[in-house]
Amino acid sequence: MPLIDMPLDQLQSYQGRSPRPEDFDAYWERALDEMRSVDPQVELVPSSFQVPIADCFHLYFTGVRGARIHAKYVRPKNASKPHPAIFQFHGYTSNAGDWSDKLTYAALGYSVFSMDCRGQGGLSEDTGGVKGTTHCGHIIRGLNDHPDNLLFRHIFLDTAQLAGIAMNMPEVDPGRVGAIGGSQGGALTLACASLEPRIKRLAPVHPFLSDYKRVWEMDLSSNAYAELTTFFRQFDSRHEREAEIFEKLGYIDIQFLTPRIKGEVLMTVGLMDTTCPPSTQFAAYNRIISPKSLDIYPDYGHEQMPEVSDRTLQFMLGL
Template sequence: MAQTDLPLDQLRAYRPSLPEPEDFDAFWEKTLAAAAEHELAARFEPVELPLPGVEVLDVSFAGYGGHTVKGWLVLPAGTREPLPAVVEYIGYNGGRGLPHMHLLWAAAGFAHFVMDTRGQGSGGLAEGATPDPVGSDPAFPGYLTRGIGDPHDYYYRRVYTDAVRAVSAARAHPLVDSARVAALGTSQGGGLTLAVGGLVPDLVAIAPDVPFLCDFPRAATLTDRLPYREIGQFLKARRADRETVFRTLSYFDGVHFAARGRAPALFSTGLEDMTCPPSTVFAAFNAYAGEDKTIEVYPFNDHEGGGPYQQLAQLHWLPGKLRT
């Protein structure tokens, strides 16, 4: 796949004019306040595994609507004092999978909290364990158009709220240093990272890799790949709903959350990425309000972005933020 988006010099200057709802902040304040009415009820059950280097806990907590959300907490073996923590969000249609899939950050000496994504985890390589008990109006298969007729009913309202509550759940464990928590994720996980970075003001760092859920108007018309293509397929049948759809999506656009983020941030993008086109990533990066921000650019990579090279970049960058 050749580079099909804007040239790099134009990407670095790309700042789309995206309408932001006047009640954007009020919408999220009310959403999170309603979630806070439910007890967090974070539970951590030890899991016996033949992995002597780590201790694994099966996590459950109350997310949006008090619904149970699952996760893993992976700690370096023998942890006795609170550690800085990395909260990770998962890519589209992935689940939390099995604990041995999440050893990197514990190996680096940190607590690692992995949030399962409600309703997902049956179409990728890793299974999920969290149902989404909320129904939906007619939608195109996938998650991106579920409840898209109204921001209050939209699927990602629930997921973004779960993601914020996951930070609280991680902080609830006595071996997590609640003052030193970072968030990261790839693709959908990167989009959730941006949302949490805009909604949780005291994170010490965020690292969104090739983030999804950014600059919806451009993404929906630039790429024919899923998941963004779900929007076009939905509107192909529901021709009169375009204005409603993009108004709903404006409450969930990573560009708006980026404009509220202040924590040090390490982004990444692949210039041949047709799943999350680089212009949509740069839209969020250029809007990011924090002064300490960097983007790693991989000119000949698609949606895998930097892959292990980006993980290595994080391993060099993130400890300096978590250990200060």
Template structure:
């Protein structure tokens, strides 16, 4: 069943932006502090059994100088500078294996896949620990880790890692740093949206069913994971709700959308109970740069699947001619 507003109302849905005081200063200071650490981007060639690709095990310094892992794949022997797609991961999984990321290098574009610190899963194992301990008790998962203070919140670290991934991709000799597109689905879509708002030099953004947008509404209409982690936390920590919501405002995609200028392609599904469609429409409507949206009427959190990938190939091809 449809779990949100009717489509005609979704096309008009434009909620207020929950911008906290000092939002720009908070993120400027975060990135400035992070950049005091040498990026130290390392690309170690590895044999992944992919005869037509050059494959590298990547490591660079993310938030706090912490080492972040990833993969870098490019067409074998490609001569740069070429456009590059930086990819971010959905919740609860890691960078997995090089052969899981063939779309963009098969289309002729190198790609950097950023591991998500502290996350792993049975089908998408990760390799990057999160050395920052919990600042206060929370429920299992990342959603409540450090939630009572923007300084300690998990997504401050993850979004900063995502910015540094763009910087790492840009130093590889085959990549044109002026033609980098960020891409992700769900949590990865949240990362792509955040980077589009934080890095004016980004050339494009592919934002699929983005998580962590219009968060206050999402918490009112869904208990699906991972928003369910917040719902369970609030059920017990009744006196900390307003403080926690103020932290979430610092990572809400709406605040990044109004600052983003790169051309973007959005993916929204009307049957999505995990990132309710109204939250995706809110991000799309507030996105300040040139934008397109594909709406999938009878799909859930999987979004447009292969059809959306085809749209993304078209979008990037047109973006770079």
């Protein structure tokens, strides 16, 4: 089999290259305290899209820094109360997707919450206010500011806040909730279950936002990670701040969050992935200490892989 990364036996024990900030745990406890202090002011607005088997709503809530966050909420008609729910997270720069792609779960009696990431392709707000560049990407947004102002900190918190809001709804069984997503959505699936440990099952696919230094050293800071190259070229062209930059990125590196996960994990990796290299994904997977399993696709890269949606659905039927 051709290799674009380490051999499989090395991937299975790989622990990452990026530095973990010494105050990482305190950083995220402080972040969660900020999230819990926010009055979410939840609003449900019926959508113009409706179907016989489900009620469809726009759900809005206030996240950290005052941003109004939007999610699509699909609730099965005549479902038992309480019933299970799925949190769905989208890929980088995209949005919550079509209403119709949530209906399979609704037909099975599951509510679905699909969040728009702030500042990306959907309806969620980005309230801004950060010092430094906002050019070319969200990983680097806040790198020239205090770590508490990193944009992905806020996005990770949005996922946990949405989960908490949903699990407090009388129609949702908080003991039967799952999270799914690919690429950025895979990263947010892991982040959500790390910051809201009541998530019972999660199925991330080729997750993004892990082990930034490894991406850099592999010379793969292109495509989704291209903003790392842009940042160094424009703001640290001699790499005098390289150690500082990678340590600051450690606050929003999912590999350091995954030990907090309590739920059961089914993760999918393609070994030919040059967008989110396999080693960066294994760095996150190998730190998970809850029950876990890994689906490996040796010949696939960062793309749709056969049967992943079917296997994810069957996994979530165990909620």
